[in-house]
Amino acid sequence: MRHFVRAATTLPILLLLSACASGRADAVADATPTSFYVRHDRLPRVIVFVHGFLGDPRKTWTHRNGAYWPEMLRDDPFFAESDIYVAGFPTSLWDGDNLQIEELADYMRLRLDADGVVQEHREIVFLCHSLGGLVTRSYLLRYRRDPATVPLLVLFATPMLGSPLATPGALASPNPILRQVRPRRSDDAGFLWPSSVDWRESAYYGRTRTICSYEKEDIFGVHIVSRNSATDLCDRVDPMPLDHVAMVKPSSTRDQPYLAFRQAYADAFKRSAVPPPPSNELAPPSTIPNSTLSH
Secondary structure, three states, rough: OOHHHOOOOOOHHHHHHHHHHOOOOOOOOOOOOEEEEEEEOOOOEEEHHHHHOOOOOHHHOOOOOOOOOHHHHHHHHOOEEEEEEOOOOOOOOOOOOOOOOOHHHHHHHHHHHOOOOOOOOOOOHHHHHEEEEEHHHHHHHHHHHHHHHHHEEEEOOOOOOOOOHHHHHHHHHOOHHHOOOOOOOOOOOOHHHHHHHHHHHHHOOOEEEEEEEEEEOOOOOOOOOOOOOOOOOOOEEEOOOOOOOOOHHOOOOHHHHHHHHHHHHHHHHHOHHHHHHHHHHHOOOOOOOOHHOOO
16 A cells, blocks of 8 residues: 555656656657757767656756757857757656667667767767666667767766656556666666666776766655765766756756856866856857757
């Protein structure tokens, strides 16, 4: 009975997360989310945004004032040497045939390869939210990219040790991902423990700089991802005075998430982190075709 009560109290939080992350109240992401470039000048480096569970390649990164993080980077001269790409993948609360994390990694590989993200760039920087960090690490481990080509991995609230919502959530939803991200135990032969061991033993560990941020505000009294879970195996840790959803929706170039990524980028590429321009000095958002952003 206790487990069913926890599941019943968890479901509204999952629905809220879905509505906030993807803009949909029915907690069902589009069947084929679109991945796309925000800047595609075939520059030597590319920054790849990867959203999380129930997320969306557009709305996950968009503040209520309309500021869209990938476009903010595009318009900031500090990132002029990088193309910008937004990856998307499908997740849902209700579909029991959802892809598991390893399968989402394969899905992302096909999108990245189809769009020339790997082939056209010497370096890839990943900026990930929540589940997107686990998908990205799985992708890197499965396809063994040269660590020199992945100099920076920036993770916002990625549940490396699991999420407390996953256990009751798995009772309320058939999605297998919720079972995969239940809080990790050292004797667990599921996904999280082997994944962490594989990462620690891989060539990436110690060579791909990993910067992690954790949420300080809760949602309905719950931290979706704890500090310990969000900061496992990280090179540097940044607290975010925001909740799990808001921490990847900077309203301006002066917001904490934007500054944290900017500093991580500066440190990784030995650049001076000069103050960012005020948001009103950036170019207005470009018009990405509605057909591209509707998925």
